[in-house]
Amino acid sequence: GENVEQHPSTLSVQEGDSAVIKCTYSDSASNYFPWYKQELGKGPQLIIDIRSNVGEKKDQRIAVTLNKTAKHFSLHITETQPEDSAVYFCAASIAWGAQKLVFGQGTRLTINP
Amino acid sequence: EADIYQTPRYLVIGTGKKITLECSQTMGHDKMYWYQQDPGMELHLIHYSYGVNSTEKGDLSSESTVSRIRTEHFPLTLESARPSHTSQYLCASSDNRQGYGYTFGSGTRLTVV
Numbered sequence: 245g246e247n248v249e250q251h252p253s254t255l256s257v258q259e260g261d262s263a264v265i266k267c268t269y270s271d272s273a274s275n276y277f278p279w280y281k282q283e284l285g286k287g288p289q290l291i292i293d294i295r296s297n298v299g300e301k302k303d304q305r306i307a308v309t310l311n312k313t314a315k316h317f318s319l320h321i322t323e324t325q326p327e328d329s330a331v332y333f334c335a336a337s338i339a340w341g342a343q344k345l346v347f348g349q350g351t352r353l354t355i356n357p
Numbered sequence: 358e359a360d361i362y363q364t365p366r367y368l369v370i371g372t373g374k375k376i377t378l379e380c381s382q383t384m385g386h387d388k389m390y391w392y393q394q395d396p397g398m399e400l401h402l403i404h405y406s407y408g409v410n411s412t413e414k415g416d417l418s419s420e421s422t423v424s425r426i427r428t429e430h431f432p433l434t435l436e437s438a439r440p441s442h443t444s445q446y447l448c449a450s451s452d453n454r455q456g457y458g459y460t461f462g463s464g465t466r467l468t469v470v
Contacts, residue, residue, distance in 0.1 A: 245416070278458050287363075287447050287461030288400075331398055343388060343451050344405060344415075345459060350398035 246271040248336050250348025258356050263324055265351045267334035268316040274336040277310060277317045278345070282331045291332075292319070321353075329355045360384045363448050363462035370438055370469055378433045378465045380448035387452055389431040390459065393417060394445040406431055438469045 247270040257263045269277075275296035280288035294301045294308045294317065301308050305324075310317040321328055331352050335345040361382040370376055382389070391404040392415075402415030406425040420442070421435050431450075435442055445466050449459040 280459075280461075285463070287449075287463045288459075289461065290458040293458055333398075333400065343459075344390075344402060346402075346416075347392075347400040350400075352398070 246274055246336055246346040248334060248346050248348045250334050250351060252351060253349060254352045254354070256354045256356060257324055259324055259326060261324055263321045263328070263353055263355075265319045265332055265334070265353070266316060267318070267336075267348050268314075269336040269346075270315065271336070271338075272312075272315065273338055276337050276343075277308070278335050279306075279308060279319050280333040280335065280347075282333065282350075284330075288333055324355045326355050326357060329353060361448060361450055361460050361462040363446075363465050365465060366463065367466050368468070370467070372437075372439055372469055374438050376435050376438055376467070378446055378448075378467070380431045380433070380462060381429050382431075382450045382460070383429065384450060384452065384460065385428065386450035386460070387428065388450060389425065390449045390451075391415070391421075391423060391431070391433050392447040392449065393419065394447055394464070400447070404433065438467075440469045443467060443469050 250267045278293035281291045282288040305322045307320040331350050333350050334348040337345045364379045387408045389406045392400045401417035403419040404423040406412050447464045448462040451459045
C-alpha cells in the first residue's frame with residue numbers, strides 16, 4: 245500500500261520568510277496530492293491540492309509542486325504570517341474508488357513575529 | 358463553516374463503558390471516514406464507508422465498530438472503553454462529484470479513565 249513520508253516534523257521561520265514542507269510517496273499509481281492545515285482544536289482543512297497531470301499549482305501565498313518521477317511533492321508558503329502557524333499534513337491517494345487518503349506524519353509550523 | 362458535525366467535542370468516561378461518537382454531514386457525500394489522531398499528530402484510518410450499508414476496516418486495527426444506515430450519519434461505537442482508546446477521533450467525508458478532497462469535522466477528544 246501507499247506510504248507517505250513528510251519532513252520536517254517541526255519548522256520555525258521568521259514572519260515574512262518562506263516555509264517549505266516536503267513529502268515523498270511510494271505508490272506510483274497515486275495521482276491526487278492534497279495538503280491540509282490543522283489549527284488548534286479544529287479538524288484538518290484542505291488548503292490546496294494537485295493532481296498528477298500538473299507540475300505546479302499556486303493559490304496566493306501558497307504553492308505546491310509535484311515531481312512524479314522522483315515521487316515527491318512540496319508545499320511552499322511565501323511571506324509567512326502569524327496565522328500560518330498550524331500543523332500541516334500532506335496526503336496521497338488514487339483519485340477514484342475509495343479515495344483513501346494516506347497522510348504524512350505532519351509538520352508543526354511556527355511563525356515567529 | 359462546518360458541514361460535517363461531530364458530537365461530543367470532549368468526552369471523559371470510565372473504563373468498561375459503552376460509547377458512541379456521532380458524525381453527521383449535510384453535503385450528501387457518499388464516502389465517509391474515521392481517523393484516529395495520536396498525540397504525535399499522525400492520522401490513522403480506522404474505518405471507512407463507500408455508501409449506505411457499506412463499511413470497511415482501515416489500515417489501523419481498532420476495537421471500535423461503525424454503521425452506515427443513512428447517507429448522512431456514520432457513528433463509531435466502542436463496546437467497552439479502555440484507557441488505550443484515549444485519543445482524538447476525526448470524521449471526514451468526500452464525494453467524487455465535488456472533487457477529491459476530504460471535509461473533516463472538528464473531532465471528538467476521548468479520554469478513558
